[in-house]
Amino acid sequence: MSTPDILSMLAKQLKPYRGELETMDRIPAKGRSRAEVLAILEDLQGREAGRWQRGYASGAVYHGGQEHAEFLAAAYKTQSQSNPLHPDIWPSAAKFEAEVVAMTARMLHGEGVAQHRRGDRVTGAVSTGGTESILLAMLAYRDWGREEKGIERPEIVVPVTVHAAFEKAGHYFGLDLVRVPVKDDFRVDPQAMRAAVTERTVCLVASAPSFPHGAIDPVAEISEIARELGIGCHVDGCLGGFLLPWAERLGYPVPAFDFRLPGVTSMSVDTHKYGYAAKGTSVVLYRNADLFHHQCYTAADWPGGLYASSTLLGSRPGGLIAAAWAALVATGEDGYLEAAQGILSAADRLKAGVREIEGLRILGDPLFVIAIGSDTLDVYQVMELMARSGWSLNGLHRPAAFHIALTRRHAQDGVVERFLEDLRAATAQVRANPAERSGMAPLYGMAAMAPAELVRGLLEAYIDVLYEV
Ligand SMILES: Cc1ncc(COP(=O)(O)O)c(C=O)c1O
Incomplete structure (x- = not known):
């Protein structure tokens, strides 16, 4: 995979709104109405929230309940102008x-x-x-x-x-x-x-x-x-x-x-x-x-x-x-205990399910961040197939693996079961087609072997893509 191929794949993933939504590359000559601005923000929230809300992300959003998020926003609203640098005022x-x-x-x-x-x-x-x-x-x-x-x-x-x-x-x-x-x-x-x-x-x-x-x-x-x-x-x-x-x-x-x-x-x-x-x-x-x-x-x-x-x-x-x-203050010890119970029992179910999948193994003996590797299969291809089912997992190096950090999103009914079902299917496909490499899998495979200088150059190019409007 050449560097331009990698960058164009990244740009497609990281800039999905290009060409569809208006690009703001200068301050508008005349300010837009607040309603219009909020409508843009809400539209984007609506497009992106479903994925993490349904537990498809590793870590990232640790609570994410609607009422809790609104409560945090209300708390922020009361103090949005406050600056601890001026304790005389606040x-x-x-x-x-x-x-x-x-x-x-x-x-x-x-x-x-x-x-x-x-x-x-x-x-x-x-x-x-x-x-x-x-x-x-x-x-x-x-x-x-x-x-x-x-x-x-x-x-x-x-x-x-x-x-x-x-x-x-x-x-x-x-x-x-x-x-x-x-x-x-x-x-x-x-x-x-x-x-x-x-x-x-x-x-x-x-x-x-x-x-x-x-x-x-x-x-x-x-x-x-x-x-x-x-x-x-x-x-x-x-x-x-x-x-x-x-x-x-x-x-x-x-x-x-x-x-x-x-x-x-x-x-x-x-x-x-x-x-x-x-x-x-x-x-x-x-x-x-x-x-x-x-x-x-x-x-x-x-x-x-x-x-x-x-x-x-x-x-x-x-x-x-x-x-x-x-x-x-609002969560309290009782709330933290209840949340921990939900997350840890989801993690127990997930670990038990992964252990039954032929070809995969859990790295170490973790409580709630579960790294999955393999001695026989290309785990990056497994991760790539999981990404196609919507999962945003973290790729790891040395040894090759990926992980999922469980949060309250995964403690919701059915999320662990959905993860295991998709993981079983992805693993079976990799077992059946051991030579297949697609999407980000070759990139991960290459990054582990390539000279550090080359990888550093790619990561800098990735940052440049992020800052393109
Ligand atoms: C163990 C550990 N330390 C430090 C950090 C860095 O935290 P942040 O991303 O909030 O800067 C993380 C983030 O995941 C972490 O897992």
């Missing part, structure tokens, strides 16, 4: 943010940290998403390493399966990543993490669970190593932070992963995933304010005045933080 913004941080910390057993060390108190901030929370935490460790330990070029030790946001943090902030392979169960070996530590290491990272395979790294062992060595341990709970606490209460096998472990020094936890908030919020937490201060920025001699900012942004969306607060 003291409510500071209240909402502090309370989102406090509620999240409490869910992750932050109240016990003073027993491990007097004076510690979990604190943190609301960011715009998992990536920002991770960037902030890595920035904090970089500066902690520089200021407290005199490390010029700090390193972080991560399992190969950590989210790409850690790589991005390294790229942005000049941190070197030391990648440690995972074992057959897709969890990292804590002793291999220890062996990778050098004098430049500022923190160890563990996922709870990892994005690709839904595996929970051995956080207890990793955090203990970090504690012994006097370095940080960040737990990336972006995906699981708002689900694992309830899974544990429901009796599912959840190993310790939060602030109950004395070596865990920070966590990233996404309200906009299983916290059921609107898109655009996450929480970054630290075991104590000293570490938190390394992510904060203050300017004392700026002609623009005294400036204090706790996250990457300056002005921030107070409305989204208020909507996250509303999601937490």
Whole structure:
């Protein structure tokens, strides 16, 4: 498949409205009526919502119930003008943010940290998403390493399966990543993490669970190593932070992963995933304010005045933080438990069904992010055939696989059964036609083998396609 072929296939997929809907490539000379503008937005919503509402997406929309979405929109509406940068005008913004941080910390057993060390108190901030929370935490460790330990070029030790946001943090902030392979169960070996530590290491990272395979790294062992060595341990709970606490209460096998472990020094936890908030919020937490201060920025001699900012942004969306607060308060522990029960039992049914399909295997022993691979079949072709049935699944590399992250959308009646029916049919077709490759399958197959430079060029071309009007 040539690069122009790939790009024209991508353009067809990513720009379906081209030629059909009016293109806005300049500000209209005369503003359109609000009714007309809203009609365009509603038309597009109507075209796109059915797919994710009926559970065809992996992850992406974690609640998505109509009433809940309207409730979040109503909460946002009350605060859409609010900016936490101006707490004098919106003291409510500071209240909402502090309370989102406090509620999240409490869910992750932050109240016990003073027993491990007097004076510690979990604190943190609301960011715009998992990536920002991770960037902030890595920035904090970089500066902690520089200021407290005199490390010029700090390193972080991560399992190969950590989210790409850690790589991005390294790229942005000049941190070197030391990648440690995972074992057959897709969890990292804590002793291999220890062996990778050098004098430049500022923190160890563990996922709870990892994005690709839904595996929970051995956080207890990793955090203990970090504690012994006097370095940080960040737990990336972006995906699981708002689900694992309830899974544990429901009796599912959840190993310790939060602030109950004395070596865990920070966590990233996404309200906009299983916290059921609107898109655009996450929480970054630290075991104590000293570490938190390394992510904060203050300017004392700026002609623009005294400036204090706790996250990457300056002005921030107070409305989204208020909507996250509303999601937490309205859902309540009872709501989170009920949602977790629905998601986890859907995941149990899905896993049991996949295990019965000849030629497929589940990677590791996941709870709710289920990666499916094969020793005999081209799984990318299986994924391609699933896409033709409407499924938006995530393709994975090394090893070749795809995954589905279960959400409340999959806990609806009949969704798991529909997934399994389509998966059985797709797998049977690939078994019967082992040489067939179509759609995105060759691209995935190629990306795993092609030189990194070539793949990078393709990804940049993909970004360019996105920005074409
Ligand atoms: C484990 C994990 N960490 C971090 C992230 C990044 O989150 P976001 O896409 O909100 O930036 C994700 C997203 O799926 C994730 O699964």
